[in-house]
Structures are given as C-alpha cells and as structure tokens.
Amino acid sequence: MAMNQGPCARTELAPAAALFHSLSDPVRLAIVQRLTRGEARVADLTSELGLAQSTVSKHLACLRDCGLVDFRPEGRQSFYHFDRPELLDLLRSAERLLAATGDAVVLCPVYGPEADPAPEAEEDAR
Incomplete structure (x- = not known):
C-alpha cells in the first residue's frame, strides 16, 4: 500500500498521531487500563496506582481534553469513566x-x- 508522505498526508494523519500520543504516557495508559474495570474517583486512582493526586488529576485532564474519558459528579466527588x-x-x-x-x-x-x-x-x- 503506497502512501503519500507529503505535508498533506502528515496533516491527515495528525489526529491519529495525537490520539496515540495521548495514550503514550505510561501514567495515562495505567489510568486508562484501570478504567477498563469500571469507573473510579481520583482518590481511588491515586491509591491503586500509587500516584500523587496532582499527577492523576493532570493526566485525567489530558484524557478528558482528548475526549477519551469523562466524569459524572456525585456530591463533591467525580467518578471517571470511558467516554468512548x-x-x-x-x-x-x-x-x-x-x-x-x-x-x-x-x-x-x-x-x-x-x-x-x-x-x-x-x-x-x-
């Protein structure tokens, strides 16, 4: 399969590259893997993954910005889950x-x- 490698092809592939880049960080991938088992709060993720709250929140924000995960608020807590x-x-x-x-x-x-x-x-x- 021949593919055009010019600037147009790179532009067309940019969304796919961004998707894979969003999943390329080991922390984000660990969060995604954990969410395959069901929704979780930031506190659950920090405890289960042994990460700081700020780290989990930063990576969840990235995954949310990419449209890969979302959350549902319940009182003062947020439960994260797959959106796609x-x-x-x-x-x-x-x-x-x-x-x-x-x-x-x-x-x-x-x-x-x-x-x-x-x-x-x-x-x-x-």
Whole structure:
C-alpha cells in the first residue's frame, strides 16, 4: 500500500498521531487500563496506582481534553469513566499486536524503554 508522505498526508494523519500520543504516557495508559474495570474517583486512582493526586488529576485532564474519558459528579466527588467505548476495542487490538510482535516493540532502538530520545528530536527538527 503506497502512501503519500507529503505535508498533506502528515496533516491527515495528525489526529491519529495525537490520539496515540495521548495514550503514550505510561501514567495515562495505567489510568486508562484501570478504567477498563469500571469507573473510579481520583482518590481511588491515586491509591491503586500509587500516584500523587496532582499527577492523576493532570493526566485525567489530558484524557478528558482528548475526549477519551469523562466524569459524572456525585456530591463533591467525580467518578471517571470511558467516554468512548471504541477505546476498549483499540486497547484489545493493541494487546493482540503486542502479543504478535513479542519483544520487538520493547527492544525497538527508537521507541523502546532503552531508546535514546535524540533520534526523535532530530526527526522533529526536519
């Protein structure tokens, strides 16, 4: 499948890149993974994930801004939940892809955990 790699193609792919970028942070991914089991309050997430309240709130705000999670107020508390059930399908597909690729993603010299951040910065500068 040939794809146009020009500026127009990058513009068309920008929303998908933003979606994957919103899920690329390990904390946000942990929050999303936890919300797959049902709604939760910030206090629940801080306790279960061992994170500071400010960290959880910041990442929930990002996920809300992206339209991936929402909340329902109940008294002085807010219960966070998935706003887009399609996200569950995406996560399931990602799990299948990770199972199929084995350690390839983890060992990736560009994006794996041991990757040098410099190559990405060089690419962004182009």
